[in-house]
Amino acid sequence: MTVKHLSVEYNKVNERGTFSPGDIIFGRVTVVTSKETKVQCFLVRAKGKAEVTWCEQEGQTTVVHRDKKKYFYFEHIILQDKKKGDGSEIIGPGRNVYPFTFEIPNTDMPSSYEGKWGKITYNLRAKLTQSIWLVYKTKTEFPFLTKSDFPFASKSEMIIVGLKEQQCATRISFFGSGKVTMNVTSEKMGVKQGEAVGVSVEVLNDSVRIVTPKFYLCEKQTFVAKSKRTVHTNDILFGTGDSVPAQTSRTITKVLSIPPQLPLTFFNCCMMKLEYRLKVTLDVPLARDPEIKLPLVILLGSPKPHQQKPKRSIWFRKLPG
Structure with a gap:
């Protein structure tokens, strides 16, 4: 195993540490290798989605109710073997950093949320494939905040009357x-x-x-x-x-x-x-x-720094034998 470490990170764009529709994510994928490494494909993805799952008992049968919705999906190829033989699919030994950017669509999307039976998540994923048997993956979530002033209102309503009333x-x-x-x-x-x-x-x-x-x-x-x-x-x-x-x-x-x-x-x-x-x-x-x-x-209250979850950096260790 020549790949020792793989991680994906992003830069904050505001005091809250959150992203909103229309923002640009500037990030980087870091990979550490023990020697020169050839890859079939090396890419990074950005995705926003909502998904719900719960179970109900109907007689003697357990029924699973599941649904999901994709808000956006982008993919950026860092390296890919196109059988050119020009060395473009080679990662050098040591620490290698690959920058990337994604622009979040400027459309109405809900904020990040995790409930009892569903969640709304926005994340970055990196995937490095050496062969069909050797694939490395890592991901990190980024907090998303809707731009909608009234995400609790129907689209036909411009303002909510009574928010400040007794x-x-x-x-x-x-x-x-x-x-x-x-x-x-x-x-x-x-x-x-x-x-x-x-x-x-x-x-x-x-x-x-x-x-x-x-x-x-x-x-x-x-x-x-x-x-x-x-x-x-x-x-x-x-x-x-x-x-x-x-x-x-x-x-x-x-x-x-x-x-x-x-x-x-x-x-x-x-x-x-x-x-x-x-x-x-x-x-x-x-x-x-x-x-x-x-x-x-x-x-929404006054800005407070977002407590970012520890990024999912992965170190790989060769197994004995």
């Missing part, structure tokens, strides 16, 4: 011991990553039970494969408010901080979408807990 909802629940009224108010529907939003719940407890409000961030992931659809939900507990004794009323306010790395709300992918809700429940002993959900749209 939201309110009321629920009245009846128990054998009386009724409980819950009024929930949030400062706004659109919240940026890393931002805080105030949520208030007014509880009028006309029952003989003690009730306790709880605050949640609800995540809803929807996946579609052809005509099939599945949903994955997850509730993140933000906190618990003060209890409201029987026959009293109280207003509890919580300031909820949105995690800075929380994925953005999006709808601009035909196979998956991501939505959020603010949920407030009342913990009522020996009864079904009443709840109120308010829509929440997670918007």
